[in-house]
Amino acid sequence: MSSNDHSYDEIIAKIVACSTDLTAVTKTLGPYLNNLNENIFLARAHGQSDPIDALSPEHHSFAYLYFLLYRCKASHGFHPALMEKVWAFVNTCDGEQVRHASEKALSFAEALVKTATESQQPIIAIRPLAIFIQRLQATPGQLTILHPLLAKTCLLAQACKDILPILDNDISDVDPKLTHVNYRDFLLYHYYGGMVYAYQKNFERAVEFFRLAVSAPAEVASAIQIEAYKKMVLTNLLQNGRRAVKSHCQPYSEFASSYEKKANSAASIRSDLDKIKGILVRDRNYGLAKQCVEAFHRRKIQDLTRTYLTLSVEDIATNIGLGSDPEAAKHVEGIIVKMIQAGTIFATISHEHAGGMVSFLDDPNHHDNTITMDMINTQIQKATEITAKFVKMDQTISSMPQFFNKGQQGGSFMPERGFSLEDSDYGMQMGYEAYPDEATSSNPKRQRIKASQRKRDAQAREDEPEEPEEQ
Amino acid sequence: MALTSAALFEQADHALQTGRYQELIPLYEQLEFQVTAIDIDVVPLNNIFEPLLTSYLIAHDLQSARSLVQRIPDELKTQAQQLHVLIQVYEMLRQWERQSGDLKDVYRLLHQSRWNSALAPLIAVLQDSIQDRELDLLAKAYTSLPLHLAASRVSLEEDTVAEQLMATRGWRYDASTGLLYPKAPDATGNRAIGLQEFGKLADVVAHLEVRQESS
Numbered sequence: 217m218s219s220n221d222h223s224y225d226e227i228i229a230k231i232v233a234c235s236t237d238l239t240a241v242t243k244t245l246g247p248y249l250n251n252l253n254e255n256i257f258l259a260r261a262h263g264q265s266d267p268i269d270a271l272s273p274e275h276h277s278f279a280y281l282y283f284l285l286y287r288c289k290a291s292h293g294f295h296p297a298l299m300e301k302v303w304a305f306v307n308t309c310d311g312e313q314v315r316h317a318s319e320k321a322l323s324f325a326e327a328l329v330k331t332a333t334e335s336q337q338p339i340i341a342i343r344p345l346a347i348f349i350q351r352l353q354a355t356p357g358q359l360t361i362l363h364p365l366l367a368k369t370c371l372l373a374q375a376c377k378d379i380l381p382i383l384d385n386d387i388s389d390v391d392p393k394l395t396h397v398n399y400r401d402f403l404l405y406h407y408y409g410g411m412v413y414a415y416q417k418n419f420e421r422a423v424e425f426f427r428l429a430v431s432a433p434a435e436v437a438s439a440i441q442i443e444a445y446k447k448m449v450l451t452n453l454l455q456n457g458r459r460a461v462k463s464h465c466q467p468y469s470e471f472a473s474s475y476e477k478k479a480n481s482a483a484s485i486r487s488d489l490d491k492i493k494g495i496l497v498r499d500r501n502y503g504l505a506k507q508c509v510e511a512f513h514r515r516k517i518q519d520l521t522r523t524y525l526t527l528s529v530e531d532i533a534t535n536i537g538l539g540s541d542p543e544a545a546k547h548v549e550g551i552i553v554k555m556i557q558a559g560t561i562f563a564t565i566s567h568e569h570a571g572g573m574v575s576f577l578d579d580p581n582h583h584d585n586t587i588t589m590d591m592i593n594t595q596i597q598k599a600t601e602i603t604a605k606f607v608k609m610d611q612t613i614s615s616m617p618q619f620f621n622k623g624q625q626g627g628s629f630m631p632e633r634g635f636s637l638e639d640s641d642y643g644m645q646m647g648y649e650a651y652p653d654e655a656t657s658s659n660p661k662r663q664r665i666k667a668s669q670r671k672r673d674a675q676a677r678e679d680e681p682e683e684p685e686e687q
Numbered sequence: 688m689a690l691t692s693a694a695l696f697e698q699a700d701h702a703l704q705t706g707r708y709q710e711l712i713p714l715y716e717q718l719e720f721q722v723t724a725i726d727i728d729v730v731p732l733n734n735i736f737e738p739l740l741t742s743y744l745i746a747h748d749l750q751s752a753r754s755l756v757q758r759i760p761d762e763l764k765t766q767a768q769q770l771h772v773l774i775q776v777y778e779m780l781r782q783w784e785r786q787s788g789d790l791k792d793v794y795r796l797l798h799q800s801r802w803n804s805a806l807a808p809l810i811a812v813l814q815d816s817i818q819d820r821e822l823d824l825l826a827k828a829y830t831s832l833p834l835h836l837a838a839s840r841v842s843l844e845e846d847t848v849a850e851q852l853m854a855t856r857g858w859r860y861d862a863s864t865g866l867l868y869p870k871a872p873d874a875t876g877n878r879a880i881g882l883q884e885f886g887k888l889a890d891v892v893a894h895l896e897v898r899q900e901s902s
Contacts, residue, residue, distance in 0.1 A: 296724065296727050299724040303725060337724075339758065340720070373758070374753075374757050375754050377716070377751060377754070416750060547786060550786035551786070553824065554786070557824050557828070564829060565829045566830045566831045567829070567832050568864070584880065585880065586884075588880075589888070
């Protein structure tokens with residue numbers, strides 16, 4: 217009917233007009249689109265072309281998102297034509313525009329995942345979402361509300377490659393006002409992310425992620441943190457052979473304690489594992505725990521390198537508690553060869569004596585080459601960047617009113633060293649006003665007056681642009 | 688970034704012909720997505736799964752292989768003959784990683800199965816890559832090893848193993864003891880650090896030490 221066509225023309229015109237600047241997008245277009253009936257986004261103009269084709273995913277990303285969102289929601293099973301548009305959209309959309317529609321972006325992502333799950337082809341959603349998140353982020357380290365969804369989807373699909381580049385960028389930017397992330401998003405992302413890394417057998421990063429989830433500030437540990445803790449215990453055993461933190465989750469703690477005792481044999485660790493097998497299976501941590509037992513053999517072998525220069529394969533097998541029959545020896549020889557391959561041990565095996573003799577060698581890498589140099593330089597650069605971020609954060613927090621109020625109440629709030637950070641680290645100039653130490657004033661009333669005066673000064677300073685001081 | 692499926696296939700063929708096997712993986716991964724989500728039925732999916740799985744095995748990326756095998760629909764696993772064999776090869780390699788099973792079975796299976804002209808070159812590369820990997824490892828780990836141990840890791844017959852390894856890899860063989868002496872792998876030539884680089888590093892360290900003293 218022509219009146220419908222007319223209204224589509226109107227809608228398209230409005231979208232095109234408002235998409236030119238962000239204020240128009242958020243102040244005008246947003247409310248306008250929110251008021252439209254959902255079906256508008258689904259229907260085609262009568263008999264004619266699809267209204268969505270009049271829009272450009274790149275220039276009208278905000279509105280395009282609405283169209284895709286409602287269409288994905290309404291589609292039962294997936295439609296290649298729709299997926300083609302989704303793919304083009306995520307690859308070309310304007311990050312700035314979609315950032316202002318973060319809740320719609322999440323709904324879109326959820327609809328996409330639902331479509332993929334319903335048609336039992338999760339990869340349909342994963343690759344587009346990974347790309348979409350990277351466009352949604354203002355910086356590579358920014359947490360969005362889509363992060364936990366992608367991580368969970370990858371885990372369920374056991375297809376983790378696409379999310380690795382995202383995971384590898386540590387979260388350094390959490391801005392609830394802008395991105396609408398909440399505490400739970402942070403916990404879940406790091407919990408799921410840790411599981412992805414564990415699945416990829418990157419236990420170092422897995423431990424880091426679980427630790428981030430566990431150590432997030434909270435008055436009461438959330439269920440997510442408890443599960444993250446359990447996995448952290450096991451992945452820490454795998455990575456470092458040691459317990460991470462004491463207490464909580466008794467069975468895991470006990471397993472970790474006995475694991476740590478070097479004197480224990482492989483057989484006893486195995487039996488400890490069997491004792492808590494039920495709990496592990498219930499928590500879905502049995503796979504991880506089994507890997508711990510295998511890793512235990514490797515650790516014991518590594519310990520031997522400290523004491524011995526050479527040892528027969530048979531003796532090694534006996535020593536680590538695997539027995540002295542030929543099968544055990546063959547098994548151990550295989551473990552050693554794998555360790556040599558992985559570089560976790562430096563050794564060679566000789567069969568000049570029956571049964572095989574293992575000679576433990578020194579690390580042939582003398583760390584005196586450019587590879588080591590490059591590594592050091594990279595680490596220094598990283599540390600420099602993080603220091604810069606810290607100083608910025610410190611400045612921001614220190615000039616916040618809440619900070620001053622705490623000072624008023626506490627009095628002894630300031631640590632002795634004050635907040636002056638050494639500037640000119642690595643040649644960078646970072647100006648910073650040192651805080652006068654409140655504790656030096658013995659008169660409480662004067663303290664309060666001083667504090668409120670400082671507060672007013674700080675407010676005044678906040679209004680002017682801060683200039684770094686040269687020192 | 689948004690290449691058509693046809694263009695991707697072309698690139699994959701080209702990479703295959705010029706032996707640039709590492710490039711195959713990202714190409715086929717993107718194709719898997721596109722053919723599953725957008726250009727459905729443009730080719731049967733096993734035309735993508737087969738070279739992709741083979742490429743993962745050549746690169747010895749068993750994690751990605753595992754992921755892929757789990758994604759492949761069951762009907763396809765039994766219907767597509769080449770795919771069926773490749774999945775068996777993957778399972779055997781996985782067992783091998785866990786130190787059970789016999790590598791000879793892998794070679795036998797690869798050799799005895801029928802491969803179409805598209806996949807045959809990749810299979811040849813796979814066979815070589817498995818063998819080379821094992822031999823490199825043996826050379827790294829052993830100063831001497833019994834002949835039968837080496838023979839069990841390669842696709843060659845035991846009576847020709849010693850000869851071949853001597854000829855192609857410079858290993859030594861002592862018939863009286865039955866032991867092979869692998870040639871040790873070359874140490875990678877790393878450039879030693881120059882004085883100027885050291886100077887910069889020393890500056891940074893000195894700076895840190897000053898900071899530490901003053902805080």
